[in-house]
Amino acid sequence: MPAKASRAAFGEALLELAAKDDRIVTLDADLSKSTMTAAFARAYPGRAFNLGIAESNMVGLGAGLALTGKIPFVCSFACFVVGRFETIRISVAYTNANVKIVGTHAGIAIGEDGYSQMGLEDIACMRALPNVPVVQPADELETRQAIAWAVEHEGPVYLRLTRQNLEPVCPVGYRFRFGGWLVLRPGTDVTLIGTGGTVFNCLEAAKLLAAEGVSAEVIDAACIKPLDEESLLASAGKTGHVVTAEDHSIAGGLGGAVAEALGEALPTPMRRLGVQGFGESGDAKGLYAKHGLDPAGIAGSVRKFLNR
Template sequence: MSNTPTLVGQQSDSLREAFGIAIAKVADNDPQIIVLDADVAGGTGAHNFRSSHPDRFVQCGIAEQNMVSVAAGMAHSGFKPFVTTFAVFMLRGLEQIRLSVAYSNKNVKLIASHPGLDVGPDGASAQCLEDIACMRSLPGMVVLSPCDALEVEAATKALANYDGPAYMRTGRSPCPSVYVSEPEFVIGKGKVLNSGDDITLISCGVTTHRALYAAKALEEIGISTRVIHMPSIKPIDKELIWQASVETKAIISCEDHNIYGGLGSAVAEVLSERPNAPLTRLGVNDVIGCSGEPDELAAKYGIDADGIFKSAKSVYEELLSHNDK
């Protein structure tokens, strides 16, 4: 199948550049698309749009609150504004996002690069580990976190055709390709990337390729592992989660985000409606991040492939011990 996930070849592209290239392409056929920048176009990938569509690129300067308000006004006038900045800076405009975008149900797309520990050596002040929680709590706000450059392109196209407020994470660092070709992207749907019957790993964003590595290692020691990539955190694919809770013995969520309010919380909310399998949430455990390379930080907080492997192995062994009693 053309959209079969793979890690073969280890091609690496940053999700931020993938977004910038994708939105420039989409805008070729959609004159209503506008991109707004807060003086960080070189870091968000928006420089690609600035080069190809300078007449539709709006430089707002370091004034994120104003940028969001300007975007809401543009949406009210019939345009399709894409607001771009780093995730931690996007939260500066949270009040305006809440009132001018979510409350008013405006067709504004918020695209945040540099989320989570992926920011790396910029340290705790720049590592936005709360954005999914903030955006997920806003009524009507779609929240997305694609896993590689190809899926970012597909998600960008989907957002351009979606009428309503939405937030999408991209990423700072190069990220291995999960797909061999551009996948179909449907808001509200997840994807099973690896089949398994013992445990399920549910991941999003840059953590998905790590979950796939962990699944391979788990299978080598006899633990059949299902990997569900959940790029749409809100709305979330309830049926896929419920199915996994019935067909596997445990579920582990994996995310580059605080365990409170993010993907793990969204999965827990779904499972609370139909409890079948225990859930373990892996993520940044309610602490402030620190400076370091992204892979080093992922290892420190237990969300690298080895950390996911160890946690999954521990959960599975605990299940076996309970069954033996």
Template sequence: MPAKASRAAFGEALLELGATDERIVTLDADLSKSTMTAKFARTYPSRAFNVGIAESTMIGMAAGLALTGRVPFACSFACFLIGRFETIRVSVAYTQAPVKLVGTHVGVAIGEDGYTQMGLEDIACIRALPNIPIVQPADEIETKQAVAWAVEHPGPVYLRLTRQNLESVHGDDYRFRFGLAEVLRPGQDVTLLASGGPLWNCLEAAKRLAAQGLGAEVVNVATIKPLDEETILGSAGKTGRVVTVEDHGVHGGLGGAVAELLSEVMPTPLRRLGVTGFGESGDPKGLYAKHGLDPDGIAESVLKFLHR
């Protein structure tokens, strides 16, 4: 299966699901071409709402629609969506309105658009709120199944999607299971936890580490909130070392969630890889390399962590 951005897979899934489920509606803040809901809007114009550059209004409308039986997908760049934190806090989390928040263009891998368009703090913000799970799929197959799950999920959810194409890490027999992490590659020396964009790079890094005699266990943590504590603790207990890898700030994201879990339940040496400052404009692959999120950077960090 060719590489595809999770935002593109989201748009395709929404169009397919919308054909048989008239509850589904979309809301956009003047970015439907980028969030990939434009085709849904053309196909089902009475079920698509473009509110202009008014994200708070969009979220409030979505909450109202959700509370009257619709299944609203409120979509924007993650940085703009989470920038309306106070509206999400009250209108979605507090009321438990089953709004499907969709943040696209996450992380430094959006490339040339630069920091002002990068979602680097979104996980940290949503993790702080009760009632909103966080799902970050790693490829087309997982994205489409996660969207189908979100339609039927009775509460709110935050879907975190990429601008860049993602290589496939799953076969046709894969089934998304909310709340469960997935061991993609077994290993005995170190655990690599990741989701979304960096996951493929972790698998490639594991190959480099294997060439040096190290067995890296790669775990797909598609559900970032709530964490699959059993799988993560089981892997950490086996390998004794954990590295988290995320295209997000190192504070408050996947690494922070894992650090909280390990420190409270099973203290384990942990290294968090992510963005340590602000993002910047540049080539996506170059930015991953600069921030140590490419296969070579991940492998090098693991070797240093293990004193090899």
């Protein structure tokens, strides 16, 4: 499989699933070309609703549709849709409406558009809501599986997708399991946990580290909520060192979730890699390097952490 953005894989998966399930509808706020639901809208014009640049109304309207039996995919950039947090909190989460909230353009990887378009606090926000799982797939295969799962899952879901292409990381035949993590590379010295766009970089970092004699176990944490505590504790118990890497604020995201779980169940030395402060315009590669999320940066942080 060639590299593909998870937003693109989402658009294709939705088109396929919609052919078999007429409950699926899409809601957009003038970004359907970017969230990749435009093809769905062309194929199913009566099931695609572009509500203009009015995300709060889109979220609430999605809740109402869900309460009549539809399965609405409510789509925008992660920052814009999660920015309507209070509507998500009451109309979707508390109402327990079967709405699939899709936040694309996650993280600093969107690059040139700069901070105002970057979803950087969305995991932290959504993780705090009862009743809403948070899922961020790492490649095309996992995205397709996660979307199919979301259709079947009764209840709200938050799906976090990328603008940038993602290299394939999941093995052929991989099956997404809700609440399950995937060990992509076994190791003994340190546990490297990535999610979405950072998973491939964790694998690359593990290769760099291997050349120096450091054995890193790499985990794809597609399920940020709920965490796969069993996999986390097994790996942390084995390596004794945990590093998380995410294209999200360093506060409240995957690293925060892992720290909370380990702190209670198995206190383990750890490092959280993520975005500090606001993002900024620039090329994605340069931004990842600046925030230490590229393979060299991740490997460097691990080296320092392990005192190697």
